[in-house]
Amino acid sequence: MTKGQKLFTNTSYKHEYKVGDLVGVIVDKIETVNIELKVLVCKILSVELVAEDTNAYQLCTKACIISSRFQASDLLNLCNCNFVDLLTVDPTHLPKLTFNEA
Numbered sequence: 478m479t480k481g482q483k484l485f486t487n488t489s490y491k492h493e494y495k496v497g498d499l500v501g502v503i504v505d506k507i508e509t510v511n512i513e514l515k516v517l518v519c520k521i522l523s524v525e526l527v528a529e530d531t532n533a534y535q536l537c538t539k540a541c542i543i544s545s546r547f548q549a550s551d552l553l554n555l556c557n558c559n560f561v562d563l564l565t566v567d568p569t570h571l572p573k574l575t576f577n578e579a
Contacts, residue, residue, distance in 0.1 A: 492549055494521050494534060499560055501553035502536070502576070517579060518555060519543065520563050539566050541574040 494500060501516035519536035525546065527533045533546035539562055 493532065494524070494549060494552065494554075496521050496524060497564075499555040499558060499563060500534070500536065501555050502547065502551060503553070516553060517576075518558075518560055518563060520566065520568075522568055537566065537568045537571060538579055539563055540571065541579050542568055542571050543576050543579050544573050545576050 498521045500519050500521060502519060504515040504517050517538060519538055521534050522537050522542065523535040525533045525535070527546075531548060533548060534552065535546055536543045
């Protein structure tokens with residue numbers, strides 16, 4: 478089993494997340510020739526209610542806070558994965574970057 482397959486089998490989609498949950502954001506579009514899935518592993522920093530039944534999630538990586546916000550449908554549930562470095566990261570001194578810069 479490849480690393481990507483193992484990560485995918487440990488993921489799922491959820492409708493709601495909470496602060497501190499680990500999630501993934503798909504980085505590359507899947508092309509017909511290259512179907513390798515790339516996922517940016519993130520931690521949820523905050524949750525904002527943007528509509529009656531829609532939350533927006535502020536995310537951080539080990540290196541930065543992502544300036545854009547994401548909906549649950551954009552995220553992969555990585556709560557069953559072990560990313561200790563990300564769980565213990567202190568976001569107070571992280572720079573804020575765009576998703577493309579992250």
